[in-house]
Amino acid sequence: MWNRREVKKRGKKMFLRNWLAMVSICFLLAFTGAEFVSSASFIHDFDVGETLGNDQVLTQETNVSNWDILMHWLNIDPDDDSHPVIQAAQQDIQPAFDNLTQPFSAFFNLLYRSDFKGWVGICLAAIGVAVSVWFTIAVIWVLVVGARRFFLECRVRDQIGLRALLFPFHRSIWRKLTLAMLLKHVYYFLWSLTIVGLPIKHYSYKMVPYLLAENPNLKPREAIMLSRQMMDGQKWRCFVMDVTIYLPWSLLPALVLGAAGFALTAVTGQEAFRFLYSGMVVSLLDMFFVNGYKSGVYTELYTILRQEKLDQDPAWNEVFVIPAFGDASAEGPKPKRKDYPPQVEKDPVFHYIHQHRLDYKRRYGVWHLVLLFFAFSFAGWLWEVGIHIVTQGIFVNRGTMYGPWLPIYGCGAVLVLLLLRKVFKNPPLTFVVSMVVCSIIEYFASWYLEKAHGIRWWDYSGYFMNLNGRICLEGAVVFGLACCLVVYFVGPLLGELIDKIPPQRRMALSLVLAALFLIDGAYSSKHPNAGKGITDYDNWKQEEMTALPPEQIEALLPILKE
Template sequence: MNRKMLKKNGKKHFKAHYWICVVACLLASLFGIEFVGSTDIVKAFTSDTSQTDITSVSPFVANTYSLIDNFMGEDKEKIKESATKLMDDEKNKDVTYGGLELGRKDGVLAHVVNMVSSGSMILTILVAIKNVAESSYFLAAILVVISLLLIILIWAIIFNTFSVAYRRIFMESRVYEKMPFQRFLFIYRDRKLFKIALTVGLKEVFQFLWNLTIVGGFIKRYSYALVPYIVAENKDISPLKAITLSRKMMKGHKWELFVLDISFIGWYILDFLTLGLLGIFFLNPYKESVVCEYYVNRREKCKSENLANIDLLNDTYLYEKASNEIIRNSYKDIIELMDTPEPVIHKRNKFLTFVANVFGVIPTYNQTEKEYTEFTERKIKIANFKDVINGYTYPTRLYPLGEKVRKPRFEHLHYMRRYSVTSLIMMFFIFCFMGWFWEVIFHFIEKGEFVNRGVMHGPWLPIYGSGCVMILVLLNKLRKNPIIEFISAVVLCGIVEYFTSVFLEYQYGKLWWDYSGYFLNINGRVCAEGLLVFGVGGIIVVYIVAPLLDNLLRKIPFKISITICVVLVLAFTADRIYSSKVPNSGKGVTDYSREIKLKPKSTKTSYNPTCNVTDLDSYIISKSAKL
């Protein structure tokens, strides 16, 4: 093995696909799959360095040893107290950089970060087990078991399997010039997802058991290191065969991978000095590319040595391009479609054409738009396979297991479409209601009480409807690039939420939401958790929900859809006028403890100079007062 050559090839392939590699590693870090050390710098600045026992190095390892005694000898109340204390210690580790807060007190993200970093997750699971064992209420025991299994299932399927998905990205990027965002969905295209989750989960169980021996855990880390790559090449391989194959491939070579790891020590020091930024934007994807090269190197050697079960790694075109003849035979139907003449589209006036092209908005869905839809569907279908036919992307039809063709009912679920005014109006109210329903249900689950969320009194939250429609209209030209679409959706929704918070606080002198204490929040108005939800939700809306809704709304006769829109707009306007004078408020709606930074609209001054208001807030408030 030539480490210098591995690093040279790894750097070359990583630079050729820089952004998708960075995003892949960043997602892996956020999911807690790999590169979690990128956020260790924050813990280093917030932890108590006076401690010298094992908890100051790894609370998770320390708690793993201590929980056994607690579980066997103590009651569940002591376990609960231990878990609560660990969580409280983590919650107090808030760090603020200007207006940006690395909050650890509230929110799902903060809760997950605290549970994982403190090791209280295992204690919580043990409490659940104790509850089942001791509960005299059968229904309560069933609910505890179901909830626990659901959490484990979601984690195993959504998060853990990503360790295979992002490795596939790096493996394909070695050979092919283009890497579509859709390749992240490689493991979700057939019914092998549960087998992948079982393989990754079983590997982690084995690793955990070996970790209890300390030395064995260090050795087995390298013994099992190739499992994700093996599964990324053959997602139908059985869990035990994948683990055994990795162990055999690494027999006598674990030291190589260890030395390759420590050869990055200089980069680790620079990563520390740059507060983890170097890791996010260079080191993590660079190292992953090098390790991917190592896997390819070991695979070739094992092939030449005819290692047992090495024939299970048979994805030929993951390492070399297919010939033109093989490609043309596999994609014959697409080539024939490319050779057929393009359909004719009737033209409309210049202004309507401009609005349709820039914002994707049309007056109504008529014959001209039907022609455009058919033309767009044909164009997208050709574009999806053009790069494959030219050899720029991986030929999915040549995958040994075969990737299933999309079902007919999704054939017309294309996102590069234009929406009629009536469709947008009705979708606005649908998303308003969905947002309202989401917040009401979430509050009910969290607090156990029904509360009508939002400023208005009706079953709608305009911020959700406005955000979704704005993403569809203002980001229309960005739909061809899902990554840019996602980033833009996060930024757009962040701006809308921040300014809406400022406006409501200025208008009414009350808070309808407060993210103080949430992980990565800005002045309590927006937070990373909410923006990620908005970003992911925006992607789902653009590529799945909106096209599906539009297909259904197009079936409604025009006169009926106009009537529905008029009724909804009148009801919404009446509610808005009434709510501007008597806003919906009270317990569960506006009862937030954070100090109000702005005085009500009736006061002469727009803000209180004695309060701790940031420069950005002051600027916004002063501009609002002038307006």
């Protein structure tokens, strides 16, 4: 039987010996919303008052019901009491409809924001919701499994690469893990409806990602069943362990900093000390210590429960296919293992990882860089167009130019590949330096475009740690993560694909794209792409008022005009 203090001690040692790597992975999980979401919440903070002014914040605090959105789409006047639909709504159908459609509120909100009417609006709204759901299930949930693999490998060997984190995305196992994690969340949701089952199943399914990380060939129901068996009799002890971690490392700092915030607010009169800064310090403590500490503790617990099951029944050897994960975590300095120990060859992912190494240190030729520029410019255009479709249900041709490219993305990616080669061996440093480089590019691009054309193509006013509305912390983090993806995966992969193109065709394709780009640039310099959803960052303030009653709109119009 495991001892709580010993498990916490081992977990802390493991975390401190792999501090930078585990903090980096936990930050990635928090920023993407996979786990530890509250730790990165301050990065996503948006102050509406900074954008609209304090007197205008009221326009953002309205909420349109799903029924009202349906009436808007059907072009039915909600004040027309003679209409049979409105008469039905007066018979308590509206609240029932809102309750039944609550799980689909995202779809209705996208439908309401869409400028397209009829079936086009429905299709765009459905695409937006579908993309969001797919990304959550197929990327975010699977990333949790990859993180468990990373933590397990941190225990037994040195020089852990991002391949350990991203191993689930190989096509041969990605679908299996997606189905397993989907089934886990479906079961958890159904049990949560009973209220009592919510905390029980939270711990019952705790080992599912660890089991899948070690043996991705497990069937979904099999992984859930094995997790329940491993956690049988352990749930209450895990709850107590969580409490002993939460009280000193989360609750106590929050209370102390909250009291300090109240005191500073009373002295300075600044509400920011009371809420934002005190909460940000707690989030930073979670990000740099608590999240990694808890991950280390549960990784050690998995190895303990794993060994207990092996001692009870040798048949569990068919489940635990990587014997190295059962090795005791080394004391003192980290063992210098340059590669997997021989017994890890039983791992079904082992051969793929070591036969498909991407050379991120490779050099790119001139035509490679030209094609990579256009590839990443196109990817940036898809990204921003997709964001508008997903979040607003509308198609917007983003950027200063008319073609399907955003050159700021291509410039950032190419410059990082050219200038940061010396730091590629250190992924965290690559991330930080890429944030700085891309932020500099974005800031001066915004400044130049505003000086040249008198308008802005993006405005981060209101976002946490924004600088003159041109750059912000959240955008910098996104660029940093994207650059790491470019450096270690997408860039080398596209480089290999470009290598397969004959040199003459490679040059011809580059020249054709460059010619089209120059033509677009020449025209856009005189007639830049602008308009709704592209440069009108003030018009949306009044558009949000459509959710208000007419008399309230009349009262607020003078404020907006000022």
